[in-house]
Amino acid sequence: MEAPALSLKNVRKNFGPVEIIRGVDLDIARGERHAIIGPNGAGKTTLFNLISGRFPISSGSIALNGTRIDQLPPQNISRLGLSRSFQITSIFHRMTVFENIRCALLWSSGYRYSFWSPLWTQKALNRQAEQLLDELNLASRRDLQAGLLSYAEQRALEIGITIAGGATVVLLDEPTAGMSHSETEYAQALIRRVTEGKTLLMVEHDMGVVFGLADRISVVVYGQVIASGKPEDIRNDRAVKEAYLGALTE
């Protein structure tokens, strides 16, 4: 059987004496769109930080397409085809929108640390960056400093940087946080479009986006996965209702 895109086995993380992630087991199949929901402080973003290598795990194991990644630094995990976005927009503020996207393409295009290939002659690379800007609807902002974009545009750029490198597993951390209703709808369509054929794992609070996008949903409460399954199962799960959804509808 094909190894899952992402496989977490009994992952634990403690900061000092406080255990934030208390034994998470999670398998994400290839090509699946998987949403993680849960109340604030449940450890969803921490889980992302562990998977992407931002923090080391305390115990357990994480595998990407069957390869252990839990001891690797972020750049090595990224090179294996896992990419992530950030809840707090994390872009290159003083560079132009175009440069932001192009930087995100560099490693996967094989340029590494080259200081001998002039970027202006790399036609394929530049064309690829332009195409992505079109897809993100940011072509008109091409030469603007990224820090000057509107919030929604910065979020779109954030997603663009995340998927630019051609990662097969994409982690999106609250991609629609702080967006208006129409912006959220637009972002949802964008996410659906750019993650076509990829494995998507996302943390999201907007239930419309979650139930609209996800093939499967996991509910994280207090550092543990209390339920995992299809959207309709999760909607009807008694434990979930009590622990999470119930709290919202009350």
Place this chain on the structure above:
Amino acid sequence: MNEAAAKPPKRSRQLWLWAALILIGVAMPWVFYDWHTARQSGFVLTMMSQMGMMVIFSLSYNMLMGQSGLLSFGHAVLFGLGGYCTVHFLEAAGHHSFPVPLELIPLCAGLTGLGFGIVYGYIAATQRATAFAMITLGLGELTTTAGIMFHHFFGGEGGISTDRTNASSLFGLSYGASVQVYYLILAWTVLAALGMLFLTKTPLGAMANATRDNFERARFMGYDPRRVRFLQFALSGFFAGIGGGLYAITYEIVTYDAVSGALSANVVLMTYIGGATFFYGPILGAILITLLQSGLSLLSNAWLIYVGVLFIGMVTFAPSGLAGIIGAHGPLARAGRLGRLLVPYLRLSIPAFATLIGFSGAVELTSFLTIGEAQGKHLVLFGETIQVWTPQPWIVTAILLIGGGIWLRRECRAFARIWDDLNADLKDRSL
């Protein structure tokens, strides 16, 4: 697509500007040619030579500061070690054991700079921000101390000296005359500047900017920020080494001053005042500071105070430097509205001038009261000796400084209003 089409003319205009600057560099020795003695002005040649090496040096520094966001307090180490090695190369050339023509010796100096850049970069580039600055400070002090301690290589406090005519020449030149050396420096300055400009347009240059803005995000894109910092550091060492090589060739002596903290501080000053956020900023800074060093130091005992105040003023009011000030006028210039600022600038210049006179009066009076007195000098203005012990000059100075200062503040506010209005108007039109 429209914007892309609008770009080429702007770039060609910039190109003309640079061509003009190089032309000025070529012509300068002949502008100040003394037809009686049939010689170029030694003062101008020395100053222009110094400018050339400082341009290379500060551009190389900006590979760290402006482009990678790394504040180094020990950059002179790479410059000075390039210089020391060049002296040894020239000495070896004197013994016929170093068959490299003088024209290419700066390249050898660059390679030694690269070598030291690799060693020092290996240590310093593990860290960023404050820790990086502290490490470079330590490495700088370490090297200065070594420069005094290890006589064999560094020659102790007296330094080591050489004779540049030891080396052969590709073009059969003797390099006895400093005008020949000047043109060698000019050629290397242009080459080095082009090289560094090229680097900014490569993947490494782009990722240096990226790690400057957000090193963590760069990691999640597959890049190791430490590797980026290390490569930038080593390559900047290459260019700093070229600068140091030219220094050794020009002065034919290198002492520990060339690796010292004072020179390291100077390059921070040049780069910052010129503007670290623009590629050409350090060029402006190096030219301006060298002008002040050569010109102002002849005029005033207290010239360092002016440089210091200029630095503080820039940090406070124009953190993106001279290039930033020029760049801020770009949108207005493109809209053809720069003329609207003429009158406001004139209004600004009067109190600014008064304040400047008042300030320099205060500095000079104090200086003549203390250092000048000890040296037996007198302050002479327009042929009249000023009695620095009498109250009159102090009163005039105080009125100019305080009155001018208050007036300047008011004019600055008025200017800021006009500036904001013009730019807001421009923004409205573009939307």
